[in-house]
Amino acid sequence: MQYINIANEGVKSLSPYQAGKPIEELERELGITNIIKLASNENPFGFPESAKQAIINQLDQLTRYPDANGFELKAAVSKKFGVQPNQITLGNGSNDLLELLAHTFASECDEIIYSQYAFIVYPLVTKAINAVAREIPAKNWGHDLNAFEAAINDKTKLIFIANPNNPTGNFLTEEEIDAFLEKVPSHIIIVLDEAYTEFTKTEERVDSFGLLQKYPNLIISRSLSKAYGLAGLRIGYAVSNPEIADLLNRVRQPFNCNSLALASAVAVMNDDAFVEKVAENNRLEMQRYEAFCQQYGLEYIPSKGNFITIDFKQVAQPIYDALLREGVIVRPIAGYGMPNHLRISIGLPAENDRLFEALVKVLNLK
Numbered sequence: 206m207q208y209i210n211i212a213n214e215g216v217k218s219l220s221p222y223q224a225g226k227p228i229e230e231l232e233r234e235l236g237i238t239n240i241i242k243l244a245s246n247e248n249p250f251g252f253p254e255s256a257k258q259a260i261i262n263q264l265d266q267l268t269r270y271p272d273a274n275g276f277e278l279k280a281a282v283s284k285k286f287g288v289q290p291n292q293i294t295l296g297n298g299s300n301d302l303l304e305l306l307a308h309t310f311a312s313e314c315d316e317i318i319y320s321q322y323a324f325i326v327y328p329l330v331t332k333a334i335n336a337v338a339r340e341i342p343a344k345n346w347g348h349d350l351n352a353f354e355a356a357i358n359d360k361t362k363l364i365f366i367a368n369p370n371n372p373t374g375n376f377l378t379e380e381e382i383d384a385f386l387e388k389v390p391s392h393i394i395i396v397l398d399e400a401y402t403e404f405t406k407t408e409e410r411v412d413s414f415g416l417l418q419k420y421p422n423l424i425i426s427r428s429l430s431k432a433y434g435l436a437g438l439r440i441g442y443a444v445s446n447p448e449i450a451d452l453l454n455r456v457r458q459p460f461n462c463n464s465l466a467l468a469s470a471v472a473v474m475n476d477d478a479f480v481e482k483v484a485e486n487n488r489l490e491m492q493r494y495e496a497f498c499q500q501y502g503l504e505y506i507p508s509k510g511n512f513i514t515i516d517f518k519q520v521a522q523p524i525y526d527a528l529l530r531e532g533v534i535v536r537p538i539a540g541y542g543m544p545n546h547l548r549i550s551i552g553l554p555a556e557n558d559r560l561f562e563a564l565v566k567v568l569n570l571k
């Protein structure tokens with residue numbers, strides 16, 4: 206019996222998600238220590254003490270189910286961003302929300318629009334529900350919103366936009382997004398995935414919650430895995446109009462967010478100083494990456510995220526392998542159709558120094 210034959214049609218064309226290599230795996234494989242991982246856009250500062258304390262305080266409660274409605278976290282999000290708790294849906298990471306959105310609004314034969322080189326979970330959730338993927342060719346590695354508009358038809362149900370985008374770091378301004386939203390009919394759901402928004406400068410950040418007032422078909426999705434440092438706990442949130450939030454909350458698993466994630470998320474939500482420190486390190490270190498690339502003539506895609514993607518003008522897998530032998534894990538993105546690029550997450554200054562040294566050695570840069 207070949208079970209693939211009885212799988213849902215869309216699932217047959219799926220490949221498993223390729224995550225960044227865990228440090229322990231490389232330790233086992235090469236028998237080396239002192240490894241640094243700049244592969245999964247995680248937070249190099251970890252998470253703040255306040256979150257650790259919140260987790261410790263929850264430990265004795267783990268025998269109970271978590272709060273299915275995430276009252277405290279919704280209250281914290283609501284207070285921080287001036288939205289109402291009934292506009293919020295919580296997710297087991299924002300990936301959970303992206304999947305939830307596809308399940309809630311699209312089904313077989315409906316069309317879902319997203320960009321070439323956009324976050325890989327969009328094609329994954331589209332295929333998993335057997336919907337039709339309308340992958341729009343990228344413009345300078347980013348979203349071509351005019352081409353998105355041209356692709357809209359009677360079957361379009363959902364549009365995914367990542368801003369900034371992963372793995373390219375491209376960014377759309379508020380004017381560009383607003384102009385696009387204006388043209389999309391209100392029965393089509395637009396998901397603005399802002400997993401990396403905290404890394405953009407305050408003055409250029411899109412006022413996406415402001416746009417919600419104008420566009421009832423807009424959904425903002427956010428992650429606590431990046432700037433907030435809670436990737437291992439899996440927590441994210443979506444903000445939308447209350448009717449959409451109600452629909453999402455019907456489809457979601459009742460206890461999709463665990464107690465430790467909920468408690469620690471409340472703590473980091475209230476820790477602006479931590480997030481600001483993280484973003485500031487990212488800004489300064491991004492400038493060092495850009496200067497490094499310019500010094501050695503390496504072409505990179507300007508990025509507003511916490512990662513930079515470099516074009517090595519040759520198949521990058523051997524460079525990735527050589528970096529592993531130097532104890533540095535970065536991210537190959539051939540699975541995105543970018544075999545000559547590697548994506549490097551911005552680390553702490555000392556980690557970035559290690560990466561620079563390793564690249565100079567591996568590429569024999571002069």
Ligand SMILES: Cc1ncc(COP(=O)(O)O)c(C=O)c1O
Binds near residue numbers: 297371429436441
């Ligand atoms: C653009 C984008 N959206 C969403 C996510 C999902 O993050 P999480 O599920 O950890 O919140 C990621 C993770 O890499 C991402 O790059």
